Amino acid sequence: MKIVFLAAVLLGFGGTLAGAHFAPWREHARLPSHTTVVANGGRAEQFLIRLPADRIAATDAEAGGLRGRGGRAMALPAQFVVEPLLVEHFKLRDAAGSVIGVAARHWTGSSAATSTAAWSILIPSRGALVLSAPGEARGALETALRARGFSAGEAWAGQLAVPMVPDGDGVVAAGTGEFAGLAGSYTETWTVAAVDEDGTLSGTIELGTITSKPPSEPQ
Amino acid sequence: MRYLFVAIFGFALGVAAAGAVLYVNPLTERSAPPPNSAARVLQYSLPDHVLEFSVGEDARLFGQDAGDDSLWEETIDRAAVLGLVLNDADGRPAAIASRLMAPSPENDLLTSGVLVSDHWLVTIPSEGTLFVHASSNAWPFLKETLVPVWYFDRPWKGPAEYWPTVGPRSDDSALVVGLTGVLRGSEGSAVERYELAALDPERRFASVKGELHFELAGPQVAAE
Numbered sequence A: 001m002k003i004v005f006l007a008a009v010l011l012g013f014g015g016t017l018a019g020a021h022f023a024p025w026r027e028h029a030r031l032p033s034h035t036t037v038v039a040n041g042g043r044a045e046q047f048l049i050r051l052p053a054d055r056i057a058a059t060d061a062e063a064g065g066l067r068g069r070g071g072r073a074m075a076l077p078a079q080f081v082v083e084p085l086l087v088e089h090f091k092l093r094d095a096a097g098s099v100i101g102v103a104a105r106h107w108t109g110s111s112a113a114t115s116t117a118a119w120s121i122l123i124p125s126r127g128a129l130v131l132s133a134p135g136e137a138r139g140a141l142e143t144a145l146r147a148r149g150f151s152a153g154e155a156w157a158g159q160l161a162v163p164m165v166p167d168g169d170g171v172v173a174a175g176t177g178e179f180a181g182l183a184g185s186y187t188e189t190w191t192v193a194a195v196d197e198d199g200t201l202s203g204t205i206e207l208g209t210i211t212s213k214p215p216s217e218p219q
Numbered sequence B: 001m002r003y004l005f006v007a008i009f010g011f012a013l014g015v016a017a018a019g020a021v022l023y024v025n026p027l028t029e030r031s032a033p034p035p036n037s038a039a040r041v042l043q044y045s046l047p048d049h050v051l052e053f054s055v056g057e058d059a060r061l062f063g064q065d066a067g068d069d070s071l072w073e074e075t076i077d078r079a080a081v082l083g084l085v086l087n088d089a090d091g092r093p094a095a096i097a098s099r100l101m102a103p104s105p106e107n108d109l110l111t112s113g114v115l116v117s118d119h120w121l122v123t124i125p126s127e128g129t130l131f132v133h134a135s136s137n138a139w140p141f142l143k144e145t146l147v148p149v150w151y152f153d154r155p156w157k158g159p160a161e162y163w164p165t166v167g168p169r170s171d172d173s174a175l176v177v178g179l180t181g182v183l184r185g186s187e188g189s190a191v192e193r194y195e196l197a198a199l200d201p202e203r204r205f206a207s208v209k210g211e212l213h214f215e216l217a218g219p220q221v222a223a224e
Helices: A004-022 A062-069 A140-147 B002-024 B139-151
Strands: A035-037 A042-053 A055-059 A070-075 A085-094 A098-110 A114-122 A128-135 A157-164 A170-175 A184-194 A201-212 B040-046 B050-055 B079-088 B093-103 B114-122 B128-137 B160-162 B165-167 B173-178 B187-200 B205-217
Touching: A004 B002, A004 B079, A035 A170, A042 B002, A055 A062, A062 A085, A062 A140, A070 B050, A085 B050, A085 B079, A085 B093, A098 B093, A098 B128, A114 B093, A114 B114, A128 A184, A128 A201, A128 B114, A140 A157, A170 A201, A170 B128, A201 B128, B002 B128, B040 B139, B050 B139, B093 B165, B128 B187, B128 B205, B139 B160, B139 B187, B165 B187, B173 B205
Parallel strands: A055 A070
Antiparallel strands: A035 A042, A042 A085, A042 A201, A055 A085, A085 A098, A098 A114, A114 A128, A128 A170, A157 A184, A170 A184, A184 A201, B040 B079, B040 B205, B050 B079, B079 B093, B093 B114, B114 B128, B128 B165, B128 B173, B160 B187, B173 B187, B187 B205
């Protein structure tokens, strides 16, 4: 009887601790990655954001312009309203159009020479990817749209692609999870298909990344 | 029959003892060392400084209404996106932060706790943008406060202070990388501290005052 009791206690005690240690937590759902190998051995992957569906929120300050419309408005404190600052939150899709993560984009700067842009992308099942680049000039999207006949307060339809990052200037700055230790570059293109009378943008943001393991330094 | 009863009783006793061990387990209580006095501090207050909070349908701790446009897709249903205003030490707005969070794959109740991968993108106007990668241990908060008070109606003995940062750096601090502006190219460490100042399950209200302490080394000359 004593032996049965002690064995049962040990089993319960050890089993619970083992369960706490080894039991797998519910993993994040993962979809197949749509990656391709590029000529120099890097890995190319494209991410997609559909507007306005994937816009979670954007700051409401003056710098937002059309990009501040749609989604929830993040009301900045008065001190920041006139700052050249735009913060946007999105859902992120893979190249096949399935939602796989969330992303934040921060832009600062008043001119193309001084502006900067940074992305933080979190794909829960894979890790985070951080991108940075010289940013676009303030109101770059509105400027390009006006050149194609857009007027504020009026609906516009067409096909306009605006590269937000000059070719080769966007870099992979950091990563976690399966993106840890990777270096690389990225491009960012906003393609606008329509603008409503109320200023809501319809279109896509395409982030094209090329990542690779940097060569290890000689010992 | 007696043997079966003894076995069941013994097993239950063993499970209870293991539960007690897990509850007081010091391995899941660790946190990064407190920051030194030279660290820069950015402060936030919840819910006052929240610009926007989107939470996955399976990540709602406080029974929040996730709304119609929540993070409902199965790939992000345990993630959260938080927009915050951060104040400087004088209480003036100094930065905007976007926090992207999701449960860590390294969760282990025996050796590490309930870990959340927390990714901060912080922009300090006129200085630049920095990225903070933190592993935050939510277990002390869950076991001491949220579960007993929120879910079992036990009285709250607050305020309660937490230092959740437990990595990923070797000294258990968070990793900071300067991305743009004068912060570009710098690296450093960060530690988060927060104090739960009020918790009222009946009103579904919680109030938190938090701080992000960070130090950067590198080419930047951060304005103070």
